[in-house]
Amino acid sequence: MSLVETDDVEGGEILSLHQRILSDIRDKILSGAWAPGHRIPFEHELTAQYNCSRMTVNKALSQLAKAGLIERRRRSGSFVRQPQSQAAVLELHDIRIEVEALGLPYRYERLERVKRRSGADDRALLGLSAAGPVLALEGLHFAGERPFALEQRLINLSAVAEAAEEEFLDIAPGPWLIGRVPWSEAEHRIRAMAADETIADALDIDANAPCLVVERRTWSAEHPVTHVRFIYPAESHTLVARFTPSQG
Structure with missing residues (x-):
């Protein structure tokens, strides 16, 4: 069964699905809802939640890691990054x-x-x-x-x-x-x-x-x-x- 990735509209602009995932996670981090050290849902969990491909989830998480908001640990998953x-x-x-x-x-x-x-x-x-x-x-x-x-x-x-x-x-x-x-x-x-x-x-x-x-x-x-x-x-x-x- 293939996954169909859809777009959302926010503020009159169309958001790609990977941007929506990125925005959702970023908002939770910046609002404090997800504190430093909080584990981000695993890739397969986000894939199911957003009904999208794993590549889309990986792209969003990679951008968050590059922005310094999360860190990706081998074998453990992704976590909200600690303040330096x-x-x-x-x-x-x-x-x-x-x-x-x-x-x-x-x-x-x-x-x-x-x-x-x-x-x-x-x-x-x-x-x-x-x-x-x-x-x-x-x-x-x-x-x-x-x-x-x-x-x-x-x-x-x-x-x-x-x-x-x-x-x-x-x-x-x-x-x-x-x-x-x-x-x-x-x-x-x-x-x-x-x-x-x-x-x-x-x-x-x-x-x-x-x-x-x-x-x-x-x-x-x-x-x-x-x-x-x-x-x-x-x-x-x-x-x-x-x-x-x-x-x-």
């Missing part, structure tokens, strides 16, 4: 604050916790001159139901011994450390990368999608405390630096 987050480059901020500033509920999920003796790679990341105990953690920060950032962290247990007993199930390691260790120096490195399969699966993005990576090391009284790598989907995060002219 901004973070200050030189601050040690809590990701919870970033997420809540977007008006979305925050959640942290620990993925991995391994206590071990540091290897050469660990010592290079932390800036350690000798082997010692470290805690390796990996976790996901969520904004609503969507993964917001992947966190990969090393903690120098020689500097923060009590971290060895903390499970980090109810609190992310960042705010836990800030509340216990007075840091005296920090270093940021910022770069771009393409998501490999593991990162893509964790962040629910396409493999090779662009990501923003913020790496940070902190010290307390000359002792390395932690190295952390935050990986964000590039399209949803912006780093901001505010500064004044140097004097003299």
Whole structure:
């Protein structure tokens, strides 16, 4: 059975069916009826709703994605796009604050916790001159139901011994450390990368999608405390630096 696609008249103008679908979804988003993170009906659901071809639906959704109103995730469908987050480059901020500033509920999920003796790679990341105990953690920060950032962290247990007993199930390691260790120096490195399969699966993005990576090391009284790598989907995060002219 073939589908017959009809046109609608709105304000005296004839709208093609794909424009009608686009307009209907756009109006729901801009009116707030569909909040950030809301799942758009699947293509086959829209095909049935509008009695049209899947190609027509796909064309409308592609235009909405290009306009930045929705995002299309592999295997998951299409969702109303989250407002873009901004973070200050030189601050040690809590990701919870970033997420809540977007008006979305925050959640942290620990993925991995391994206590071990540091290897050469660990010592290079932390800036350690000798082997010692470290805690390796990996976790996901969520904004609503969507993964917001992947966190990969090393903690120098020689500097923060009590971290060895903390499970980090109810609190992310960042705010836990800030509340216990007075840091005296920090270093940021910022770069771009393409998501490999593991990162893509964790962040629910396409493999090779662009990501923003913020790496940070902190010290307390000359002792390395932690190295952390935050990986964000590039399209949803912006780093901001505010500064004044140097004097003299």
